[in-house]
Structure formats: C-alpha cells, structure tokens
Amino acid sequence: xxxxxxxxxxxxxxxxxxxxxxxxxxxxxxxxxxxxxxxxxxxxxxxxxxxxxxxxxxxxxxxxxxxxxxxxxxxxxxxxxxxxxxxxxxxxxxxxxxxxxxxxxxxxxxxxxxxxxxxxxxxxxxxxxxxxxxxxxxxxxxxxxxxxxxxxxxxxxxxxxxxxxxxxxxxxxxxxxxxxxxxxxxxxxxxxxxxxxxxxxxxxxxxxxxxxxxxxxxxxxxxxxxxxxxxxxxxxxxxxxxxxxxxxxxxxxxxxxxxxxxxxxxxxxxxxxxxxxxxxxxxxxxxxxxxxxxxxxxxxxxxxxxxxxxxxxxxxxxxxxxxxxxxxxxxxxxxxxxxxxxxxxxxxxxxxxxxxxxxxxxxxxxxxxxxxxxxxxxxxxxxxxxxxxxxxxxxxxx
Numbered sequence: 001x002x003x004x005x006x007x008x009x010x011x012x013x014x015x016x017x018x019x020x021x022x023x024x025x026x027x028x029x030x031x032x033x034x035x036x037x038x039x040x041x042x043x044x045x046x047x048x049x050x051x052x053x054x055x056x057x058x059x060x061x062x063x064x065x066x067x068x069x070x071x072x073x074x075x076x077x078x079x080x081x082x083x084x085x086x087x088x089x090x091x092x093x094x095x096x097x098x099x100x101x102x103x104x105x106x107x108x109x110x111x112x113x114x115x116x117x118x119x120x121x122x123x124x125x126x127x128x129x130x131x132x133x134x135x136x137x138x139x140x141x142x143x144x145x146x147x148x149x150x151x152x153x154x155x156x157x158x159x160x161x162x163x164x165x166x167x168x169x170x171x172x173x174x175x176x177x178x179x180x181x182x183x184x185x186x187x188x189x190x191x192x193x194x195x196x197x198x199x200x201x202x203x204x205x206x207x208x209x210x211x212x213x214x215x216x217x218x219x220x221x222x223x224x225x226x227x228x229x230x231x232x233x234x235x236x237x238x239x240x241x242x243x244x245x246x247x248x249x250x251x252x253x254x255x256x257x258x259x260x261x262x263x264x265x266x267x268x269x270x271x272x273x274x275x276x277x278x279x280x281x282x283x284x285x286x287x288x289x290x291x292x293x294x295x296x297x298x299x300x301x302x303x304x305x306x307x308x309x310x311x312x313x314x315x316x317x318x319x320x321x322x323x324x325x326x327x328x329x330x331x332x333x334x335x336x337x338x339x340x341x342x343x344x345x346x347x348x349x350x351x352x353x354x355x356x357x358x359x360x361x362x363x364x365x366x367x368x369x370x371x372x373x374x375x376x377x378x379x380x381x382x383x384x385x386x387x388x389x390x391x392x393x394x395x396x397x398x
Contacts, residue, residue: 045257045258045259045262046257046259046260047257047258047259047260047262047263048253048257048258049253049256049257049258050258050263050266052266053256053258053266054256057256058149061149062252062256063145063146063149063252064145064146064245064248064249064252065142065145065146065245065248066145066241066244066245066248068184068237068240068241068244068245069141069144069145069238069241069244069245070138070141070142071237071241072234072237072238072240072241073137073138073140073141073238074134074137074138074141075230075233075234075237076137076231076234076235076238077133077134077136077137078130078133078134078137079227079230079231079234080231081129081130081133082130082227082230083227083231085129086223086227089126092122092125092126093126095122096118096122099118100115100118145245176251177251180247184240184244187240188237188240191233191236191237191240192233195229195232195233195236196229199225199228199229199232200225203221203225206221207221207225210222292312292326292328292332292335292336292339293339295312295325295326295363296312296325296326296336296339296340296343296345297339297340297343297345298314298325299312299313299314299325299326299340299345300313300314300315300322300345300346300379300382301313301345301346301347301348301378301379301382302336302337302340302345302346302347302348303348303349303350303353303354303357303375303378304333304337304347304348304349304350304354305333305349305351305354305355305358306349306351307333307334308329308330308333308355309327309328309329309333309354309355309358310326310327310328310329310332310333310334310336310337310340310354311324311326311327311354311357311358311361312324312325312326312327312336312340312345313325313357313367313375313378313379315379319366320366321366321367321369321372322366322367322372322375322379323364323365323366323367324357324361324362324363324364324365324366324367325363325364326363327357327358327361327362327363329358346382346385346386348378348381348382350374350378353371353374353375353378356371357371
C-alpha cells in the first residue's frame with residue numbers, strides 16, 4: 001500500500017512538472033480565461049433598466065440599432081435606382097465619352113476650364129441620384145429604428161479610448177458580441193457567395209460564349225447578372241437584419257441592467273423621498289380611518305373574523321385590484337360592522353382572510369396578488385346574493 005502511494009505521488013509530481021514546463025514555454029497557455037467571459041460590467045446587475053436610464057442613454061446617443069438594416073437598405077435602394085436609371089445613365093456615359101473623344105485634340109487640360117466644368121457636370125448627373133437615394137435610405141433606416149434624435153455626445157473626442165488595452169481587446173473579441181459578429185460575418189459571406197455561385201452557375205453557358213457575341217450583348221449580360229446579384233443579396237441581408245435587431249435589443253438591455261442599489265438611488269433622485277412618502281401615506285390612512293362613515297358604505301363587502309377584525313373592500317373595473325377602504329380591530333371592527341349593516345353592505349365571515357388582510361395591508365392599499373383568488377370568490381358570492389335579492393324584489397313588485 002505504501003509503495004502504491006509513493007508511485008502515485010511520483011506520477012503527480014511528474015505531471016506538475018510537465019504542466020509547469022508547458023506553461024513556461026507556451027505563451028498561449030498564459031491566456032487569461034476572463035477573455036472568454038462576458039462583460040464584467042453586468043456582474044451584480046439583475047434589474048431591468050428603468051425608463052429614466054433608457055431616456056438618459058438615448059440623450060447620450062446610446063440606442064438600440066441594427067447596422068445590418070442600415071447597410072441592407074443602403075444597398076437595396078441604390079440597386080433599385082440603378083435598375084430603373086440604367087438607360088439614362090448609359091446615355092449620359094455615351095454622351096460624355098463622345099464629348100471628350102471628339103475634342104481630345106482641340107482642348108488643353110491645363111488651359112481650358114471647360115474640361116473640368118463638363119467633367120463635374122457629368123459626374124453630378126451620374127452620381128447625384130445614387131448619392132441622394134443612399135442618403136435617404138440611411139436617414140430612413142435610422143429613423144425607423146431610433147426615431148428623431150440628434151445629439152453630438154457620441155462624436156465628442158475621448159482620448160482614453162485611443163490608448164491600446166490588450167485585455168479589453170481580447171475580451172471584446174471573445175465576448176458574446178464578438179462571437180456573434182464573427183458568426184454574422186460568416187453568414188453574410190455565405191449568403192453573398194451562395195448567391196454569386198447560383199447565379200453564375202445558372203448563366204454559365206452564356207458567360208462562356210461571351211467571346212462570340214458583340215460588345216453590347218456582353219455588356220448587357222454582365223450588367224443583368226450584377227444587378228440581380230445586388231438585389232438578391234440586398235433582400236437576403238435585409239431579412240437577416242430582423243433577427244440582428246432583436247439580438248441588439250436584447251444585448252442593449254443586458255448591458256445596461258441596473259443593480260438594486262442603482263435602482264434605489266435613482267428612485268431617490270427622481271421620486272419623492274421614501275420617508276416623506278411614508279408619512280404622506282400614514283397621514284392618508286389616518287384620514288381614511290377617521291372617515292369610515294364615508295368609506296364603509298362605499299365598500300362592496302366587509303370581511304370579518306368575525307369579532308376581532310373587519311376589513312372593508314371596494315372594487316371597480318378601473319382599479320388594478322380590490323382596494324382596502326377601511327379596516328379595524330375590536331371596537332373599530334364593531335363600528336365598521338355596524339356602519340356596514342346600516343348601509344346594506346354585505347358582511348362575510350372568513351377568519352383566515354380577514355386576519356391576513358388586517359396584518360398585511362393598510363387603508364388605500366390594493367390587496368396582494370396571493371389573496372386575489374380568495375377575495376374574488378367572496379365578491380362573486382356577494383354579487384350572486386345581490387342578484388338573487390334584486391330578482392326577488394322584482395318578483396315581489398310584479
């Protein structure tokens with residue numbers, strides 16, 4: 001037994017020496033595993049970003065946006081314009097060539113300004129429509145995702161970002177965003193490559209025989225193939241932008257989650273002080289308790305213990321749930337029962353429910369969700385009794 005333990009210890013020592021040797025001689029072994037982890041900024045942040053934080057981020061220019069949608073529309077709309085303006089652009093190009101070729105020996109580029117003027121005129125005629133549509137598509141794609149927003153904060157110089165940080169570089173590459181962008185690039189290359197392969201394979205016979213046809217036929221064949229390739233790729237990339245936008249939306253909310261401490265601090269900043277609100281609620285409850293002569297007759301039902309506790313409940317369709325309008329113990333409970341009896345408010349005995357509502361709610365509170373089922377059963381019973389009473393009254397009057 002001792003000999004076996006000695007052999008195992010020697011093997012363990014050899015293994016340690018082996019791994020330490022590899023670590024010392026292999027730089028890749030020193031790669032920190034944190035490079036493959038997600039952003040450390042989200043650690044300890046479990047709460048969804050509040051509306052105040054989302055608005056603050058929007059003012060700083062940080063919004064949910066898919067760059068794939070911008071790129072796809074920026075490719076699709078100019079491609080459609082090229083398809084419809086192809087005859088016009090061809091005529092303009094031929095006219096430009098004729099102008100310069102017929103005057104090639106008459107004009108001197110160093111002296112005659114007309115050469116530059118004509119060149120820029122034709123350039124505007126050819127490029128302006130494409131540039132205008134590309135600009136409109138970029139503005140439209142951003143408006144669709146972000147809405148009207150103008151801020152200069154994203155372009156403010158931040159020289160701290162210019163400093164090279166190797167750790168952050170590797171962390172971005174091996175993060176969820178880095179891996180997702182890498183896979184997305186592979187998908188885009190696969191889409192473009194597949195479309196090009198399929199279209200070329202479909203027209204392979206025509207392309208092989210281009211040497212036997214005229215220049216015009218060859219030009220139209222290549223142009224038709226190119227514009228089809230552009231349009232199909234743009235449509236497929238536009239479809240790809242939909243899941244990309246959903247991913248960007250999810251990642252945006254994940255990156256900007258808040259800790260509970262941040263939620264509390266924001267609440268204190270934008271809302272009233274919790275202590276002041278507590279005093280206001282306490283004062284409101286005191287006023288309601290003093291005014292049970294008004295609140296109890298307005299209730300739909302009074303749940304009793306039957307002698308120790310009494311809780312008056314009111315429910316209207318516009319309310320988020322049944323609301324406590326009055327509650328009391330002992331003498332106050334007796335007063336609530338008396339007022340309810342005088343005003344025809346149904347009194348239902350339910351010891352566990354009355355005790356729970358008395359200890360866990362205050363006047364003006366909506367009852368907790370866990371008691372909705374029990375209270376709904378009580379209200380249904382009360383409404384059924386009221387319906388029977390109204391029916392009996394109608395029969396007696398008849």
